[in-house]
Amino acid sequence: MRRRSLGIVAWLVVVGAVLAAYALAPRLVSDFHSRNLAEAGIFFIAIVGLNLLTGYTGQISLGHGALMAVGGYTTAALVVHEHWRDVWTIPLAGVAAGIVGFVIGLPALRLSGLYLALATFAFAVAMPSLLKKFSGLTGGSEGLRLLEQAPLQVTGLSGTVTVLGHTTTQNHFLYYLAWGIGLLGFGLAWLLVRGQAGRTLRAVRDSEVAAASVGIDLAWTKTLAFALSGVYAGVAGALLAIQNEIVNPLSFTFLLSILILVGAVVGGLGSLPGMVVGAFFVEYLPDLSTRVSNAQGVPDFVYGAAIIASMLLLPNGAGGLLRRLARPLTTRLYLRP
Amino acid sequence: MPLAFDWTQLVQQTVIGLASGGVWASLAVALVLIYRSTGVVNFAQGEMAMFSTFIAWSLVHQGLSYWAAFFLTLAVSFVGGVAVERAVIRPVERAPELTVVIVTLGLFFVVNGAARWIWTPETRSLPNAFSTRPIDVGGVAFSIQDLGTIGVSLAAVALLWLFFRFTKLGLASRASALNPEASRLVGVRVSWMLALGWGLAAAMGAVSGMLAAPALASFDQNLMQPVLLYAFAGAVLGGIDSPLGAVVGTMLLGVLINLLGTYVDWIGSELRLPVALAVILGVLLVRPAGLFGHVAEQRV
Numbered sequence: 001m002r003r004r005s006l007g008i009v010a011w012l013v014v015v016g017a018v019l020a021a022y023a024l025a026p027r028l029v030s031d032f033h034s035r036n037l038a039e040a041g042i043f044f045i046a047i048v049g050l051n052l053l054t055g056y057t058g059q060i061s062l063g064h065g066a067l068m069a070v071g072g073y074t075t076a077a078l079v080v081h082e083h084w085r086d087v088w089t090i091p092l093a094g095v096a097a098g099i100v101g102f103v104i105g106l107p108a109l110r111l112s113g114l115y116l117a118l119a120t121f122a123f124a125v126a127m128p129s130l131l132k133k134f135s136g137l138t139g140g141s142e143g144l145r146l147l148e149q150a151p152l153q154v155t156g157l158s159g160t161v162t163v164l165g166h167t168t169t170q171n172h173f174l175y176y177l178a179w180g181i182g183l184l185g186f187g188l189a190w191l192l193v194r195g196q197a198g199r200t201l202r203a204v205r206d207s208e209v210a211a212a213s214v215g216i217d218l219a220w221t222k223t224l225a226f227a228l229s230g231v232y233a234g235v236a237g238a239l240l241a242i243q244n245e246i247v248n249p250l251s252f253t254f255l256l257s258i259l260i261l262v263g264a265v266v267g268g269l270g271s272l273p274g275m276v277v278g279a280f281f282v283e284y285l286p287d288l289s290t291r292v293s294n295a296q297g298v299p300d301f302v303y304g305a306a307i308i309a310s311m312l313l314l315p316n317g318a319g320g321l322l323r324r325l326a327r328p329l330t331t332r333l334y335l336r337p
Numbered sequence: 338m339p340l341a342f343d344w345t346q347l348v349q350q351t352v353i354g355l356a357s358g359g360v361w362a363s364l365a366v367a368l369v370l371i372y373r374s375t376g377v378v379n380f381a382q383g384e385m386a387m388f389s390t391f392i393a394w395s396l397v398h399q400g401l402s403y404w405a406a407f408f409l410t411l412a413v414s415f416v417g418g419v420a421v422e423r424a425v426i427r428p429v430e431r432a433p434e435l436t437v438v439i440v441t442l443g444l445f446f447v448v449n450g451a452a453r454w455i456w457t458p459e460t461r462s463l464p465n466a467f468s469t470r471p472i473d474v475g476g477v478a479f480s481i482q483d484l485g486t487i488g489v490s491l492a493a494v495a496l497l498w499l500f501f502r503f504t505k506l507g508l509a510s511r512a513s514a515l516n517p518e519a520s521r522l523v524g525v526r527v528s529w530m531l532a533l534g535w536g537l538a539a540a541m542g543a544v545s546g547m548l549a550a551p552a553l554a555s556f557d558q559n560l561m562q563p564v565l566l567y568a569f570a571g572a573v574l575g576g577i578d579s580p581l582g583a584v585v586g587t588m589l590l591g592v593l594i595n596l597l598g599t600y601v602d603w604i605g606s607e608l609r610l611p612v613a614l615a616v617i618l619g620v621l622l623v624r625p626a627g628l629f630g631h632v633a634e635q636r637v
Contacts, residue, residue, distance in 0.1 A: 054435070107618060110625050117378070118573045119618055125566065126611030133608065258442060265439045297453030304446025308425055311440045315432035 022179055026172045034175040035243070036283060041178030042239045044279035045185050047263040048272065049232020054261075055269030056193055057225040058205030059108055063120030065256030066127035067104075067230045069247075070097040071237030076144040076247040077137055079154075086146065086242045087155055087177070093238035094231040101230020105223035124257045128249035143248025146241070154245060178239050185232055190272055201225060233260075266310050268319020277318035281310070348477045350599050351592050356483035357567075358591025359490035360552065364545035364561070364568035365575070365583035366494055367538035372577050373514045374534035375426065377437045381444035383565030385421070386542030387558060388448050389414040390550050391456050393543070394463055403466050407547055411540045418539025422532040430528070452558045460555035463547070486548050493544045494584055497537065510534060566610065567591075574617045576630020586628060590617070 026034045046068060053059050071093035078084040078092065107119045131138045138144065146154055155173070168176070192198055203211040204221050212218050241247045259282050267278025289302035314321055364386055371379045379385075389410050396406035425444065429437050467485035471478040501507035513520040513530040521527050542561075549564055550556045567590060568583075575586025594613045621627065 060435070107622060110622055115573060115577075115621055115625060115627075118570065118614075118621070121569075122611070122614035122618060126614060129608055129611050262439055262442060265435050269433070269435060295454065296458060297450040297455075299450070300446045301450030301454060304443040304448075304450060307443030308440050308447065311432070311436050311443065312425070312428050315429055315436045317436075 018183070022183060025179075026175050031169050031171050034171045036287075038171065038174040038178040038243060039240075040279045040283035041175065041182045042236050042243065043260070043263055043282045044182045044275060045178070045239070046233050046236035046260050047267060047275045047278050047282070048182070048185055048189050049229040049236070050260055050264045051267070051269060051272065051275055052189055052193070052201070052232070053225050053229035054264060055271070056198065056201040056205060057222065059105075059222060059225060060117045061104075061120040061226075061229070062117050062254075062257050062261065063104065063122075063124040063127075064229070064233050064260045065252045065254060065258075066124045067097045067101055067233035068237030068240065068256065068260075069127050069131065069252035070100045070230075071234030072241035072247045072252060073131070073138055073144070073237075074234070075238040075241045076146060079146050080139075080144045080149045081137075083150060085155070090181070090235055090238045090242075093241075094235040097234020097237065098227045098231035101233070102223050102227035104230075105226025108222050108226060109219045120257075121254075124254045127252060131249040139248070141249055143246060143251070145246045147245040155242070174239075174243050178243075181235060181239070185235070186272060186275075189232075193272070262307060266307070266314075266317055268314075268317025268322070271317065271319020271322065273322055274317050274319025345477050346599075347596075349479070350595050352479055352483055352487075354592035354595030355588055356480075356486045356552075356591070357595065358571070358588035359487040360545055360549045361564055361567045361571055361587040361591065362490045362545075362584045363493050363541045363548070364564055365572040365587045366497065366580050367541040367545070368568055368572045369577060369580050369583045370497075370534050370538040370541065372572075374510070374531050375437060377434055377441065378569065378577075379444075379538070380438070380441045380565075381448055382441075382538065382542050383561035383568070384445050384448040384452070385414070385418065385539050386546035386564070387561040388452050389417070389539065389543035390463070390546035390556075390560060391452055391558075393547050394461055394550070395456075397463060403464050403551075407466070410543050410547065414539040414543035415536040418536040419532045421539070422535035426531070426535065427528065430531070449558060456558070458557055460557050462553070462555045463550040465551045466548075482552065486552070489548060490544065491584070493541060494580065497541065498580065500537075506533070567594075570614055570617055574620060574627055576627030578631060579627070579629040582627055582629030 025037060029037065046064060050061060050064050053061055074093040074096040075086065075089040078089040079086050104120060104123055108116050111119055132141050135141075155170075193201070200211075200216055200221055203214070203216055204218060204225075208218055211221075237252070240251070244251065263278035263282040264275070265278075266281045267276070268274035285303055285306055286299070289299040289306065292298065292302045364382060367382050367386070368378060371377070371382070392413055393406045393410040396409055397403060401409070421444070425440055426437065429440055465482060466489075467482045469480060469482050471480050472484075473479075501511055509520070509525045510530040510533055512523075513525050513527040514534070517527045520530075545564060545568070546561055550560060553560075568587060571587030571590040572583040573586070574590060575582025575584070577583075590613060593616060594609050597612055598609050624630075
């Protein structure tokens with residue numbers, strides 16, 4: 001009984017610390033810097049979504065940048081063409097990318113491993129060309145400019161945003177928005193993976209044959225995991241569009257898909273808390289590597305070397321390290337005496 | 338749209354397609370080599386090939402002839418490939434597959450950055466290995482360069498096949514790819530066989546790069562990125578564990594893309610790659626292991 005209550009106290013402390021960090025972080029950094037924090041939050045959402053698919057269900061995706069494009073363009077098109085207020089488009093962007101994710105998941109029923117990687121890769125490579133081809137809706141290679149084409153729908157145009165009587169700067173608002181949605185998405189993902197649905201996903205990851213023989217519908221589980229992961233990517237894409245106030249085919253290149261994957265693996269597949277580390281890694285590493293030296297090619301060299309070094313030091317990502325560090329604590333909390 | 342169908346044009350466009358397929362083929366074989374031994378796609382393969390091509394450029398710049406530079410670069414690339422495997426792949430040999438994939442992605446940035454660091458990013462060019470003069474066969478004009486590209490690429494693949502089929506070292510490396518545990522028991526140094534695979538792959542990639550560069554008026558450090566896309570797609574089409582499949586797959590892809598671009602106006606240059614990838618996906622849905630690939634059976 002005492003251990004149980006100790007466990008509850010430990011959880012409350014963790015949740016409290018996370019919420020406090022969420023609320024106070026913008027006060028510790030400059031207004032401009034909270035924009036970077038907001039972007040880290042956006043990566044966080046996409047990486048958590050990819051982790052559900054790759055880390056828990058074992059399906060590789062090299063196309064999450066393209067799913068983010070679906071979300072970003074849904075937001076931009078609704079704002080520019082239909083004059084929706086930008087923040088209210090986020091749920092719809094998630095739904096749109098979720099549907100596209102479901103459709104991409106269909107080949108996954110027949111393809112596995114590398115072949116699935118090619119299918120998602122094809123989607124990522126094709127996306128910029130498709131966006132340019134259907135220029136009526138997407139603005140072609142010019143893209144859509146939220147600020148210039150629909151200024152009245154952009155939140156925080158005047159520089160400040162007032163929510164429930166509290167006034168914050170636009171950058172702080174973006175931070176709270178991105179990480180608020182991020183924490184919500186994290187919570188939902190956590191509830192999902194610790195319950196029966198999570199066991200189903202992991203069973204598909206560990207052995208498809210074994211999963212099928214205990215009655216798991218592989219087709220349904222895989223496509224659903226793709227759809228769910230797509231919702232996260234779509235929401236992240238929408239937030240990216242809102243933050244940058246512009247979308248064009250270059251906003252969502254294949255490199256973005258790669259970065260999301262790097263973030264998920266560095267964070268540690270199959271570990272949700274590790275995804276925070278993955279998000280910060282993806283957000284800050286390019287900036288840090290330019291600080292080493294600005295000479296031609298050196299930032300890329302440092303960037304790549306850092307990725308390799310982190311994999312050599314932590315083959316299971318930051319999540320693997322967190323698990324190892326937390327083990328003495330968690331075993332004490334959960335094991336019966 | 339011409340009224341009479343022009344057969345000469347079809348044959349010419351097919352050969353041009355085969356030539357670009359030939360450039361991709363050796364890089365695709367490199368991908369297959371590493372996939373068979375390490376079980377992952379090496380995303381840095383194209384960049385390693387680009388690096389080799391820049392070494393060849395430096396050698397030619399020092400006054401060597403194209404072919405002397407060609408063979409010297411092959412040797413240097415082989416050593417470089419072995420060194421890369423020892424340095425960064427061996428430590429993650431037993432890590433999850435995705436960890437290895439991310440290491441190759443990191444390698445992509447490292448090699449690309451190093452190439453721009455060493456050789457400034459101005460555009461440069463390699464001399465043509467073959468005469469650009471066209472030859473006439475039965476009313477159809479072929480360029481010697483295209484035929485030479487196809488020839489060199491096929492010769493490189495054939496040599497590789499002879500090595501794997503008829504030498505003891507080749508047998509050992511095939512064995513360690515197929516069943517590492519059993520090979521270790523009979524005395525094969527499996528880990529070094531992986532390094533050998535990486536060395537051979539780097540050399541094959543160098544062939545691809547040194548064929549790709551002269552075909553362009555000028556090239557820079559992004560030379561091999563499109564080639565990697567096509568090689569990957571072609572290798573998967575042929576079956577990622579089959580070197581023969583990789584050659585056939587990339588050649589088919591080269592012809593497909595060239596003919597699509599020539600005959601279907603709606604596709605143009607913009608949608609060539611997406612349409613080709615869509616066709617490949619269609620093929621894969623019917624044959625999930627590619628044209629020549631093996632379906633792996635698994636034990637529960």
